[in-house]
Amino acid sequence: MTDTHVTDAGESLAEATSEASxxxxxxxxxxxxxxxxxxxxxxxxxxxxxxxxxxxxxxxxxxxxxxxxxxxxxxxxxxxxxxxxxxxxxxxxxxxxxxxxxxxxxxxxxxxxxxxxxxxxxxxxxxxxxxxxxxxxxxxxxxxxxxxxxxxxxxxxxxxxxxxxxxxxxxxxxxxxxxxxxxxxxxxxxxxxxxxxxxxxxxxxxxxxxxxxxxxxxxxxxxxxxxxxxxxILGMDGTKMSKSKGNTIELRMSADETAKLIKRAVTDSERFITYDPETRPEVANLLRLTALCTDRTPTDVAEEIGNGGGGTLKKLLTEALNEKLAPVRARRAELERDxxxxxxxxxxxxxxxxxxxxxxxxxxxxxxxxxxx
The missing domain is CATH 3.40.50.620 (HUPs)
Structure with a gap:
C-alpha cells in the first residue's frame, strides 16, 4: 500500500477525534x-x-x-x-x-x-x-x-x-x-x-x-x-437508532411489519413537507430514508410531497423501502430454508x-x- 498516513507519535488517542485530526x-x-x-x-x-x-x-x-x-x-x-x-x-x-x-x-x-x-x-x-x-x-x-x-x-x-x-x-x-x-x-x-x-x-x-x-x-x-x-439515520421515534430501543426496522421484518412501524413514525404538526434537518429532524429523517431508497435527494422528495403532509411522506417511504428490501427479503427466506x-x-x-x-x-x-x- 502506498502513501501511508501515519499519525504523529505524540498524538494521543483522545486527540484522534480532535477537529484537526x-x-x-x-x-x-x-x-x-x-x-x-x-x-x-x-x-x-x-x-x-x-x-x-x-x-x-x-x-x-x-x-x-x-x-x-x-x-x-x-x-x-x-x-x-x-x-x-x-x-x-x-x-x-x-x-x-x-x-x-x-x-x-x-x-x-x-x-x-x-x-x-x-x-x-x-x-x-x-x-x-x-x-x-x-x-x-x-x-x-x-x-x-x-x-x-x-x-x-x-x-x-x-x-x-x-x-x-x-x-x-x-x-x-x-x-x-x-x-x-x-x-x-x-x-x-x-x-x-x-x-x-x-x-x-x-x-x-x-x-x-x-x-x-x-x-x-x-x-x-x-x-x-x-x-x-x-x-x-434516526429511529422511527426520532431518536438515535438502537436495537435496545426497539425503534429500528430490521432487515428480516416483513413488508407489513415495516409498514406498521413507519405508520407510527414521529413527524410534526406542520402539513407542508420541507427538508430542514435542524428544525424538523424527524421529517428530515423520513425524507432522507426515502431518498436513499430511490436514489434522489431529500429536497427533491420533499418538493414532490409538498402539501401532502406526513401521511403522504410515510406512504412514499413505505413503498420505497419495501421495494428496496424486497430482493433482500426474498433471498433471506431462501437461505433460511437451508x-x-x-x-x-x-x-x-x-x-x-x-x-x-x-x-x-x-x-x-x-x-x-x-x-x-
Whole structure:
C-alpha cells in the first residue's frame, strides 16, 4: 500500500477525534477511495458486527451496502462476527446462536459473496485471540481508560463495574484487524480512537520486537475509510437508532411489519413537507430514508410531497423501502430454508480465517524469538 498516513507519535488517542485530526482523516479517506477505484488489490479490509441483535436499515445504509460495493470493486474482505465481544458489557450473551446465523443470513442476502469474502466467528479463531497477550503488553492502562469509546460504553452500563474485557475492548479490536494484516477498516468518526489504538499497537510491536522478515513490519498501519450514512439515520421515534430501543426496522421484518412501524413514525404538526434537518429532524429523517431508497435527494422528495403532509411522506417511504428490501427479503427466506448450507459456509469461513491467523501468529512468535523447535 502506498502513501501511508501515519499519525504523529505524540498524538494521543483522545486527540484522534480532535477537529484537526478529523479533517486529516476525512482527507485521507477520500484519497483511499480514489486509490480503491484505481487498484483495489492494494487493500485488505476488515469489518464486522457484534451479534447483540438483528441488523436493521441503519446498518444497511450505514455500512452493509458499502461493504458489498467494496467487495464488488475487488477489495479483499474479512467480516468478523464478534461473538466474544458480546459479553464485554453484559452478564449473558443472549440467544447467541440465533443472532450469529441471523447476521450471516443478512450478509448473504444483501450480496456478500462467501467466495470473495471470508466470514468468521471471533470465538472460532484461537490464534486471533492469542494475539491479545503480546498486544496487552504494548498498551498502558491509562491509554485504555482514556479511550473515548470505552468511556462511552461504560457510561451506557449505568455505573456497573467495568469488566476487564470492556477495558481491553480496543485491544481486542486491534487483534481482529491485525490478525489478517488488514490495511483498511470502514469506521464512523466515533470509532477513530479504536483504529488509532490499533495503529499504535502495530508501531510499538515493530519497535519493541522487530520483524519476522527484514523487509517489512509484521503488521501494516491500518487506514480508516470513513462512513457517513448510518450516523444520519434516526429511529422511527426520532431518536438515535438502537436495537435496545426497539425503534429500528430490521432487515428480516416483513413488508407489513415495516409498514406498521413507519405508520407510527414521529413527524410534526406542520402539513407542508420541507427538508430542514435542524428544525424538523424527524421529517428530515423520513425524507432522507426515502431518498436513499430511490436514489434522489431529500429536497427533491420533499418538493414532490409538498402539501401532502406526513401521511403522504410515510406512504412514499413505505413503498420505497419495501421495494428496496424486497430482493433482500426474498433471498433471506431462501437461505433460511437451508440451514445446512449456512453451517457449512460458516465452517469454511472459520477454516480460512484460522489459516490466516495461524500464519500471522507464526510471524509474531518469530519476531519475538519464541520459535523453539
Amino acid at each position: 478529523l479533517r486529516r482523516s476525512e482527507e485521507r479517506s477520500a484519497k483511499i477511495a480514489e486509490q480503491i477505484d484505481k487498484d483495489p488489490s492494494e487493500f485488505r479490509m476488515l469489518t464486522g458486527d457484534r451479534p447483540t441483535g438483528h441488523l436493521h436499515i441503519g446498518h444497511y445504509f450505514g455500512s452493509l451496502a458499502n461493504r458489498v460495493r467494496l467487495q464488488d470493486a475487488g477489495v479483499e474482505t474479512f467480516i468478523v462476527i464478534a461473538d466474544y465481544q458480546v459479553i464485554a458489557d453484559r452478564d449473558v450473551a443472549g440467544p447467541l446462536r440465533e443472532r450469529v446465523y441471523s447476521l450471516l443470513t443478512d450478509y448473504l442476502a444483501i450480496g456478500i459473496d462467501p467466495a470473495r469474502t471470508t466470514i468468521f466467528t471471533h470465538s472460532a479463531i484461537p490464534a486471533l485471540n492469542q494475539l491479545m497477550l503480546p498486544f496487552l503488553a504494548l498498551v498502558t492502562d491509562s491509554e485504555l481508560y482514556r479511550n473515548p469509546t470505552v468511556k462511552a460504553e461504560h457510561e451506557a452500563t449505568s455505573g456497573r463495574p467495568m469488566s476487564g474485557l470492556l477495558l481491553t475492548y480496543p485491544v481486542h479490536q486491534a487483534a481482529d484487524i491485525l490478525f489478517c494484516k488488514a490495511n483498511l477498516v470502514p469506521v464512523g468518526k466515533d470509532q477513530l480512537p479504536h483504529l488509532e489504538q490499533t495503529r499504535v499497537i502495530a508501531r510499538r510491536f515493530d519497535e519493541r520486537y522487530g520483524r519476522a522478515r527484514s523487509d517489512q513490519p509484521v503488521f501494516p498501519q491500518a487506514e480508516a475509510l470513513l462512513s457517513q450514512g448510518g450516523s444520519l 440451514p445446512g448450507y449456512l453451517r457449512d459456509l460458516l465452517a469454511e469461513g472459520n477454516e480460512r480465517a484460522n489459516a490466516v491467523a495461524d500464519a500471522t501468529l507464526t510471524d509474531v512468535r518469530t519476531a519475538m524469538g519464541m520459535i523453539y523447535t
